[in-house]
Amino acid sequence: MTERTEPEIRILDTEAELREASALFRTAMVGLPAWPEVPDGTVDRYLESGRTWGAFLDGRLVGTVDATSGRLVLPGGARVPHAAVTHIGVLPTHTRRGVLSGLVRRQLRDARDRSEVVSTLRASEAVIYGRFGYGVASHSVALDVETRRATLRPDVPDSGPVRLLTYPDAWDVLAAIHSRHLPDRPGMIDRSEYWWNSRRWRADSLTDPMYVAVHGEPGEENGFVRYHPIDTQAWFTSRDRTVVVDDFFAPTPDAYVGLLRFLLGLDLVDCLRFVATPTDDPLPLLFHDARAVQVRSVSDETWLRILDLDRVLSARAYRGAGTVTLATTDRLLPENEGTFVISPSGAGRTSGSADLTVDVADLAAVLLGGTTWRRLAAAGRVRVHRSGAVDVADMLFAWPCAPFAGTSF
Numbered sequence: 001m002t003e004r005t006e007p008e009i010r011i012l013d014t015e016a017e018l019r020e021a022s023a024l025f026r027t028a029m030v031g032l033p034a035w036p037e038v039p040d041g042t043v044d045r046y047l048e049s050g051r052t053w054g055a056f057l058d059g060r061l062v063g064t065v066d067a068t069s070g071r072l073v074l075p076g077g078a079r080v081p082h083a084a085v086t087h088i089g090v091l092p093t094h095t096r097r098g099v100l101s102g103l104v105r106r107q108l109r110d111a112r113d114r115s116e117v118v119s120t121l122r123a124s125e126a127v128i129y130g131r132f133g134y135g136v137a138s139h140s141v142a143l144d145v146e147t148r149r150a151t152l153r154p155d156v157p158d159s160g161p162v163r164l165l166t167y168p169d170a171w172d173v174l175a176a177i178h179s180r181h182l183p184d185r186p187g188m189i190d191r192s193e194y195w196w197n198s199r200r201w202r203a204d205s206l207t208d209p210m211y212v213a214v215h216g217e218p219g220e221e222n223g224f225v226r227y228h229p230i231d232t233q234a235w236f237t238s239r240d241r242t243v244v245v246d247d248f249f250a251p252t253p254d255a256y257v258g259l260l261r262f263l264l265g266l267d268l269v270d271c272l273r274f275v276a277t278p279t280d281d282p283l284p285l286l287f288h289d290a291r292a293v294q295v296r297s298v299s300d301e302t303w304l305r306i307l308d309l310d311r312v313l314s315a316r317a318y319r320g321a322g323t324v325t326l327a328t329t330d331r332l333l334p335e336n337e338g339t340f341v342i343s344p345s346g347a348g349r350t351s352g353s354a355d356l357t358v359d360v361a362d363l364a365a366v367l368l369g370g371t372t373w374r375r376l377a378a379a380g381r382v383r384v385h386r387s388g389a390v391d392v393a394d395m396l397f398a399w400p401c402a403p404f405a406g407t408s409f
Helices: 015-029 099-113 170-180 193-204 253-264 309-315 360-367 373-378 389-397
Strands: 008-011 053-057 060-073 079-090 118-121 134-136 139-146 162-165 211-215 223-229 242-249 271-277 293-300 303-306 324-329 338-343 346-349 356-359 382-384
Touching: 008 099, 015 060, 015 079, 053 099, 060 099, 060 118, 079 099, 079 309, 099 118, 134 360, 162 253, 170 193, 170 211, 170 223, 170 242, 211 253, 223 253, 242 253, 303 360, 309 338, 309 346, 309 360, 324 360, 324 389, 338 389, 356 360, 356 389, 360 373, 360 389, 373 382, 373 389, 382 389
Parallel strands: 079 118, 242 271, 324 356
Antiparallel strands: 008 053, 053 060, 060 079, 118 303, 134 303, 139 271, 139 293, 162 211, 211 223, 223 242, 324 338, 338 346, 356 382
């Protein structure tokens, strides 16, 4: 009997299918940490209904992808409907057979039909998603702070009170802080109930110590930090006692300084390891010795796919002066193709000739201000039809702060 060559792709809507998809994803990823089984009857707490797709060949589930609904911040503060894409996996026995392509294409069309403006994901491999129109829109920096050298400058301001909370009661407080104080930094996304439920479930399964502290008076908290120690077996004899800062949400200057002072005041800690900070994070500038802060790595963070180009270009703000016209290509969502005129007053379609031609994936890279048109042009990723257009585009798309999401999923 000949196997199907084209996968059947449909929504998974039973608990049994969703559990099978979860197990498939873990198999595809190979090296994920071991988590306990989700209790029976609770899968809908972690997966949004109607957003998990499965690919079947000869009746067997061989691939899956899902997403959750939310909003993403654009330059200027507009928050547009957004799909957070995750759990993309294909069984190792069925790769390179069109399964992933079928899943992603179907999901993109579904997200656009839901009136979502962009989708984003965190890529396990860097060479996969560009062909589906995703571009790297933000980066994340991992930093180590050597506490012995990390003396704050005297002009660093004071801050409000910080207090410890205990799990599991802390989760609801953290979710409320995040939703009330989501900043206007481009790339920030809200955290859905499914995201919080997943973090709570994973944390509840761990036996290692974890801690959480919040900044601000009770009921008026405006920031938090979640952290944990590593290599605790040798904690009292080690000269490299490290605390990993898993989640540093400090959207205001006073919350940032207050939570930092708290972390620096922890006893028996030689190194604070921040797993994710923006590329323009001020941390080194706060210390007498800037070399107390060392960069461990810089990684791509947000892979962004524009689903509705008309809406996203109209929703974001522009700076500088001048006007530029962009011709766009998009082979998966041809509705996005056309020529757009961009100026400080906004964006819209035009019948005029283009100054620059760009693919939707490369436009995604500059959408939040995370890279420059000049850099794209130098790499041959933009076709330039008018001298000086790249400089004008850079002024229009530039933004004062670097894009950053700060939320993994």
